[in-house]
Amino acid sequence: MAPGAPEDPAAIFERLHPKLLRVAYRMIGSVHDAQDVVQDAFVRWMGADRSEVREPEAFIQRTVTRLCLDLLKSAKRQRETYLGPWLPDPIVDDDGDDDVTLPLMLALERLTPLERAAFLLHDVFGLSFDEIAKTIDRDVAACRQLAARARSHVREARPRFQIEKERGLEIARAFYVASRSGDMAALGKMLAADVSVHADGGGKRPAALEPVVGLAEVMKLQARLATMFAATVSKLVRVGFINGLPGFVSQEADGEYSTTALDIEEGKIAAIYVVRNPDKLKHLH
Incomplete structure (x- = not known):
């Protein structure tokens, strides 16, 4: 680009693309919908009269936000009829620095x-x-x-209690091993008294339709799951941070992925979030 020449509009958008995806995903909670919103914003930006745009970044961000607001109106209706608990699409990374957990x-x-x-x-x-x-x-x-x-x-x-990152990943690994091997004694030591399990199957894979709450009920659930795991083959794909929480990605016997994120307070697992809906896991493949 020649000195003093205006920056290519596509290059402007490409520079902003990662930030726009973060904004859209946090607004909507869906990777696929966030990608669609950003693509729609790109089309609108390329078709805009840029002679009227003094601040391209502000213009593009306004476009993305307004598209998200429009989408949220229909998303609210869809989530009211969603089968079982709704969880956002899992985003997996290695550093856990995201403050939007x-x-x-x-x-x-x-x-x-x-x-x-x-x-x-x-x-x-x-x-x-x-x-x-x-x-x-x-x-x-x-x-x-x-x-x-x-x-x-x-x-x-x-988060009221920040857990050291490596310690969080250690607990995630230990939880995976104990839950798959059926080591109920080890599991019981990891869980808080008011622990809860939230599983999102979206009606497409088996998952509890209501949160399971309390140590006794969660231990019963884990015992049933351990019996199922013993008869199948589960593979640990990756340990990392899922939406800012320590957790792991696993591949179950049917070949589908699932993610498990652990909310840890004072060294104990206070909540377990499992996403099994295959529509929410496509981006992990």
Whole structure:
């Protein structure tokens, strides 16, 4: 590109692409839908009259956010009829540095789309309230109120006890081994008294239709699962961080993947999140 020449519009979008995907995924909770939103925004950006656009990044981010808000309206209706617990698509990485953890994403589900947008854009992505006001077509004072209400709702979902990363991965490995081998004594020592299990099969693979809560009930569930695992072959694919929580990806006897994320508080597993819905795991293959 010659000095002083305007940057190629496709190159501008490509530079922003990773950030746009992060915004869209955290707004929607679906990898596939986030990719569709970003692709739609690209088409709109390439077709826009760029002589009228003074700040390309702001224009593109506004487009992505508004498309997400439109999608959330229909997503809310779909999730009201979803079979069993709904969990966001699992994102697996090696560092666990994401501060938008799985429990926080679930807390965001309880917000209105505008509250979610104001909170994420300001508290997570650092946009000013002036820019957020332009993005969601509300005045600055209203945006501040939306973010404040969101903050009050999600405060409890923020991690109270930060576990050392390697220790978290050790617990994830130990949980996998104990659950597959049926070592109930080892499992019992890992679990908190009020532990809960949330399994998302989406009606496409077997999974409990309601959360299983309490140590006694979870141990009964794990005992039943251990009997099933003993008769099949389960393969550990990867240990890592799933939406910011220690966990693992496994391949079950039917060849399908599943992910298990562990919310650990004071060294004990307080919640277990399992995604088995194959539609939510395609990107892991």
